[in-house]
Amino acid sequence: MGGPNFGAVGGADDLRAIVGALLTYGLIFAVLMLIVSATTWALAANGGSWHTAQKAKTGVLVALAGATLTGGALAWANWLLDLGAHL
Incomplete structure (x- = not known):
């Protein structure tokens, strides 16, 4: 058994380029x-x-999680x- 045949779908290369661009953005x-x-x-x-500092700290944690998940x-x-x- 081989891997998935992405060439069978029309526009697969365009789809890969779009997904790559979205991940980059x-x-x-x-x-x-x-x-x-x-x-901040x-x-x-x-x-x-301190209230603004707490909100900004939450923003830092959310940004780190977003960068980690996106990367x-x-x-x-x-x-x-x-x-x-391999299955």
């Missing part, structure tokens, strides 16, 4: 959110605005395809 936005949230956290903690999505999909080829 997702990773860029997650990193930008991380930078903005970390800066630092400024709010320095200024004594690992392609590796996970490739692992699943490889696993499926």
Whole structure:
């Protein structure tokens, strides 16, 4: 048994390009959110605005989770395809 035949679907190369672009944009936005949230956290903690600092800390954690999930999505999909080829 071979692996999945992605060539049988018309436009498979276009679909791969679109998914790659979406993963790239997702990773860029997650990193930008991380930078903005970390800066806001630092400024709010320095200024004594603890409520804003707590919200920014949550933003940092969400951005890290988003960057991790977005960055690992392609590796996970490739692992699943490889696993499926061996079943």
